[in-house]
Amino acid sequence: MQKSYIWSLPTRVFHALFAVFILLAFLTDDDNLLQYHAIIGYSIFILLLFRIGWGLFGPKHSRFKDFPLSIKKAKEFLGEMLTDKSKYVGHNPMASFVMIAILVTVFLTIVTGVLAFGIQEGRGIASGLNSSFFREMELFEEIHEFFTGVLIALIVAHLGGVLVDKVLHGKNKTLNSIANGYKMTDEKEDITVNFYQKTFAFIMAVLFIGFLLFNLNTPKNVLTASVFKPVNYKQENSLFVAECASCHTLYPSPSFT
Ligand code: HEC
Structure with a gap:
């Protein structure tokens, strides 16, 4: 078994921030904390933009086209799961489906969150759509909450997958890899991050930190201000x-x- 570098630093930092900010979004699900909840939601959107860019032209294994998204492969994978074969260095087919579903669900959660914030609360970029009818009806909040329910199910599936992998293929050190980047693989293969990828990751990191600082300094901005x-x-x-x-x-x- 070889020790291979699989997950680049930006990938791992993204993963940690994505997990922490989604947790924070759940923790700030309170009328009195709506301001923070909204800023956290917009921040996750920036993380999502990074991940989409990374998925399109990021390093190997992080790119969407390296995700084995096929039902056939997923069936094969499930069939061989108990054996020692470790065909997938990056995401396995089951994990790929869950990852894409998480990204899509988080996107829909943010969009419906912005709509609920604007239409029901009269705040943020969709505040122009404010309507007392929907304020009473709470439709958009309901849809937003529906997607958070889907997200919880996907997170449980993700953690379940990690646990199963740990039990069945612990020697691959997949769990550790999301922290230190290294995984045990059959053949030695290290990813590299090129100059453009580094620049993109750097710009997104600056944007993310800048966005948080901006909101700390200017709590009432176009993203959170009320029409009332x-x-x-x-x-x-x-x-x-x-x-x-x-x-x-x-x-x-x-x-x-
Ligand atoms: C010193 C205390 C006090 C001040 C100052 C005061 N009120 Fe009153 N007000 C009362 C009390 C006590 C009642 C209830 C009287 C009752 O019906 O038993 C009352 C009743 C009223 C009512 C009748 C409410 C009803 O249900 O019928 C109105 C109208 C009213 N006040 C208006 C005013 C306005 C306008 C001012 C200011 C210019 C004012 N009050 C200043 C003590 C005060």
Whole structure:
């Protein structure tokens, strides 16, 4: 068995950030944390853009065309799973289907999230579509949640696959490879990352970090701002405040002011 370099640094950093940010998105699923939830969603979109670029012209094994996406191969793979054959250095056919499904589902989750944020909450880039009808109906939130359900199922499938692989083919060190990049393979084969790929990964990393810093500095930007103007009831009803508010609460309720 040979020790081969399979996953480049950008691939591994992407994987870690993708996992952490999806976890953060689940953790910020709360009305009070919607602002953070949205920024995390947009950040995952940047990660997704990187992964699509990487899938089109990234290094070997990360490219989509190196994903063995075929039902026939998947059947063969399942049949040979208990044997010692390790035909696939990168993703195996089952993993390939799950990976593509995860990327597609995350994309649909983000799109429906942006729509729910805009149509129902009147915030972000789709805020122009805001409608009180859908605000009550919560349709887009429901669709968004449906896709998160699909995503959870896919993540469980992914972790299940990793576990099965660990038990059946632990000696290939597949699990370690997502951390250190190295896997045990029949023949020695190392990937290389060329100048253009490095440049692309670098630009995307700068974009990602820049985006987070920008949102920390400018919480109210086109991605999160609301179409509703906050009303300062105290200011609008100064006479009432001066004359009557010592006994009567200010309409609509103190929590809005
Ligand atoms: C010192 C306290 C106090 C101040 C100041 C005060 N109110 Fe009142 N107000 C009351 C109380 C107590 C009632 C209830 C009287 C009752 O019906 O028993 C009342 C009742 C009312 C009602 C009748 C509500 C109803 O349900 O019929 C109106 C209208 C009202 N206030 C308007 C005002 C306005 C306008 C101001 C300011 C110019 C004002 N109040 C200032 C204590 C106050």
